[in-house]
Amino acid sequence: MQMITDILGPAADYHDALHRLDHRHAVDVLRLPRADLARRRLRAISEGGREIALALPREVQLYDGAVLAIDEDSALVVRVETERWLRLAARNGAVALKLGYFCGNLHWRVRFEGEELLVALEQEDRLYHDRLAPMIAAGEVMVLPDRESQPA
Amino acid sequence: MNVSPPITRKGPGAARIGIGGPVGSGKTALIEALIPVFKARGIEIAVVTNDLVTKEDARRLQAGGLIDPDRVLAVEAGACPHTVIREDPTLNIAAADDLEAAFPGLDLIIIESGGDNLASTFSLDLVDWWMFVIDVAQGDDIPRKRGPGIVQSDLLVINKLDLAPHVFVDAAAILAEARQIRGDAPVIGCRARGATVEGIDQIADTIARELLFQDIPA
Ligand SMILES: Nc1nc2c(ncn2[C@@H]2O[C@H](COP(=O)(O)OP(=O)(O)OP(=O)(O)O)[C@@H](O)[C@H]2O)c(=O)[nH]1
Numbered sequence: 001m002q003m004i005t006d007i008l009g010p011a012a013d014y015h016d017a018l019h020r021l022d023h024r025h026a027v028d029v030l031r032l033p034r035a036d037l038a039r040r041r042l043r044a045i046s047e048g049g050r051e052i053a054l055a056l057p058r059e060v061q062l063y064d065g066a067v068l069a070i071d072e073d074s075a076l077v078v079r080v081e082t083e084r085w086l087r088l089a090a091r092n093g094a095v096a097l098k099l100g101y102f103c104g105n106l107h108w109r110v111r112f113e114g115e116e117l118l119v120a121l122e123q124e125d126r127l128y129h130d131r132l133a134p135m136i137a138a139g140e141v142m143v144l145p146d147r148e149s150q151p152a
Numbered sequence: 153m154n155v156s157p158p159i160t161r162k163g164p165g166a167a168r169i170g171i172g173g174p175v176g177s178g179k180t181a182l183i184e185a186l187i188p189v190f191k192a193r194g195i196e197i198a199v200v201t202n203d204l205v206t207k208e209d210a211r212r213l214q215a216g217g218l219i220d221p222d223r224v225l226a227v228e229a230g231a232c233p234h235t236v237i238r239e240d241p242t243l244n245i246a247a248a249d250d251l252e253a254a255f256p257g258l259d260l261i262i263i264e265s266g267g268d269n270l271a272s273t274f275s276l277d278l279v280d281w282w283m284f285v286i287d288v289a290q291g292d293d294i295p296r297k298r299g300p301g302i303v304q305s306d307l308l309v310i311n312k313l314d315l316a317p318h319v320f321v322d323a324a325a326i327l328a329e330a331r332q333i334r335g336d337a338p339v340i341g342c343r344a345r346g347a348t349v350e351g352i353d354q355i356a357d358t359i360a361r362e363l364l365f366q367d368i369p370a
């Protein structure tokens with residue numbers, strides 16, 4: 001088990017070294033769901049099969065591209081799993097207010113894209129659809145096709 | 153290569169775990185059962201309790217003789233219990249920081265939420281990992297009702313297995329259903345109080361493995 005107790009810095013700071021290691025397929029990735037970025041301690045397996053124990057100081061926060069280890073022979077970098085979003089539109093302004101209030105009450109993580117509201121799918125899809133069903137059935141809220149958008 | 157030396161920091165400190173769950177499900181009883189197990193394993197712990205407007209649970213632990221009373225701090229939520237573990241956990245963070253400063257050798261700080269509903273969750277700014285404790289006497293349909301506590305917790309504990317026959321609940325069935333709903337996430341059946349306890353070692357093992365990185369098979 002490899003113990004990690006700090007983040008060395010963003011991948012951009014190690015660009016050249018990571019580039020060289022990558023050529024030798026020596027950059028290992030710790031892929032995490034976005035929700036896990038908030039954790040300071042966790043046990044996980046890297047894509048290269050290494051067992052990782054992460055115990056970060058409380059003031060440190062994980063992020064996509066965080067370099068956890070690097071030397072002449074290998075590196076370990078955090079990558080965040082691709083997120084899925086539910087794209088919604090509201091029939092009018094009044095419904096939009098209601099929808100925003102509703103999502104906030106449920107602690108859903110959202111993003112705004114112009115007239116559309118995106119809800120991060122962090123639990124079973126069914127849970128989101130069940131909750132929205134009355135507003136969808138009433139024609140107040142429309143589920144739009146996912147446009148493969150990856151909000152930054 | 154532009155490698156700046158890592159900034160020297162204090163180090164990770166003690167692991168912090170949360171225990172949430174409905175009123176009276178056995179959160180404090182579970183802490184009381186875990187304390188001797190951790191002690192026997194040489195794991196140094198401290199506890200933060202949350203009550204609405206009293207320090208009842210802290211007093212109970214302090215008077216129990218299981219733990220040095222100075223290692224127990226109380227936070228009074230003053231409002232819905234989830235506000236101080238999720239929306240604004242600063243009071244609890246301060247309490248945990250105080251314990252860590254007073255007892256630098258701590259391995260684990262346990263934060264008990266006040267009894268709340270099935271929607272309560274912990275902020276990961278406050279804890280590294282959290283478990284949700286329900287009990288069989290609250291109805292065998294509780295796992296089915298889901299709720300963020302049931303679904304999102306790192307460990308679901310179903311307590312008071314001894315009461316199952318008295319409240320017309322099939323313990324094996326409620327555990328099986330909870331496991332099915334949670335997929336890969338763990339569920340442990342438990343009895344925190346009584347002539348014999350059950351599941352406590354397994355809960356301690358899970359914490360020691362996931363948070364303290366001890367080499368215990370899953
Ligand atoms: N039969 C039985 N009773 C239990 C068990 N665990 C706890 N109890 C009882 O359940 C009651 C509530 O236990 P607590 O530990 O105070 O519950 P809690 O979740 O901390 O309660 P709050 O902090 O008030 O939400 C007490 O009377 C305990 O003795 C158990 O495994 N079996």
Ligand SMILES: [Mg+2]
Nearest residue numbers: 179180209264
């Ligand atoms: Mg209690």
